[in-house]
Amino acid sequence: MRGHIRKRGSTWSVVVDVGYDENGKRIRKWFGGHKTKKDAEAFLAQKIAEIESGSYVSTPKQKFGEYMREWMQDKRSTLREDTFRSYSWLVNGHIIPKLGNVELAKLTPKHIQDCYRKMQQGDKALSNRSVQFAHAIIRQALDRAVKWGWLARNVADAVDPPRVERREYKIWTAEQALQFLESAKSEDSRYWIGFFLAIMTGMRQGEILALRWKDVDFTNQVAIVNGTLKWIDGQPLIKEPKTEKSRRAVALSTETVNALRKHKAKQTKERLKMGAEYQDHDLVIARPNGYYMHPKTFDDAWYRALKKSGLPRIRFHDLRHTHASLMLLQGVHPKIVSERLGHSTITITMDTYSHLVPGLQREVAQQFDDVLFKRVQK
The missing domain is CATH 1.10.443.10 (Intergrase catalytic core)
Structure with missing residues (x-):
């Protein structure tokens, strides 16, 4: 692998041979904007080292919005129709309008963090839950770019989405x-x-x-x-x-x-x-x-x-929470409640109804107390 530096106006540019295309033609990449020759030489050495070690990535000249549209087309066959609609609402209505003109290769954590802040402003501000969903979508999309060798890292990993407050469910007795x-x-x-x-x-x-x-x-x-x-x-x-x-x-x-x-x-x-x-x-x-x-x-x-x-x-959906809560308060094992509700794991059940846990634990503690000390007294 070879490369050289060249002065262009008041700055220095680096030209690197990164390989060959499908026709055997040499591919050259230009990296401009270096203020001094020494900076350019150091950058050239770094790029050659990356190429020789296999860690160099070449991102296509593509806007993030264009990349997201292509990713959505490929994603469609893997999602349920209603889930795809939710993805489309966020991608087309909020993510692309705010990040679409940024080049994929130049996307930074700050771009994404600023995007989330804007999502929560104005008359059509999104909830923290929706912004977290948008964050999950962006991370998925950028993960593929990393796997394809287009990006060296997923910049969304360095972004902190807003925390979702635990929803308090209203239930009946x-x-x-x-x-x-x-x-x-x-x-x-x-x-x-x-x-x-x-x-x-x-x-x-x-x-x-x-x-x-x-x-x-x-x-x-x-x-x-x-x-x-x-x-x-x-x-x-x-x-x-x-x-x-x-x-x-x-x-x-x-x-x-x-x-x-x-x-x-x-x-x-x-x-x-x-x-x-x-x-x-x-x-x-x-x-x-x-x-x-x-x-x-x-x-x-x-x-x-x-x-x-x-x-x-x-809400009508709160009748489901009412059913689950009444079962737990009757002492039904959470595993049975989880199976009855169709939760994928018992963890979801316990996380959803954790507000009942202190009361249940007190009851269990008292039962253990009665069993142990009554037996000792006998």
């Missing part, structure tokens, strides 16, 4: 949950059974709306969670569970089985009444004509019933 179910009984059965399932099983809204009768085993009192309902471009689609743990069997209580039987009987009458106009998709929760229910329709029914109940306002 067992008495409040029962009060709501009693109050909401006047709601259409198709909605009420959805509220009931969320409280009694901890299933997500999308999982409940995707549940089919063939997934319900009345004899063994089990419901199989096989997917989640998504609406994409105005069309319903039952998506595969995100992880194998999300595809699970959820044990049903006797009360839940009885409620499902009553709901199915009402639905059967509805189907017979509509005759040929009924679209039978085997859904547990469906529109009057049997078609998929839109989440917005279900949400409207939820907030209508919630307002009527007079109970503290919570």
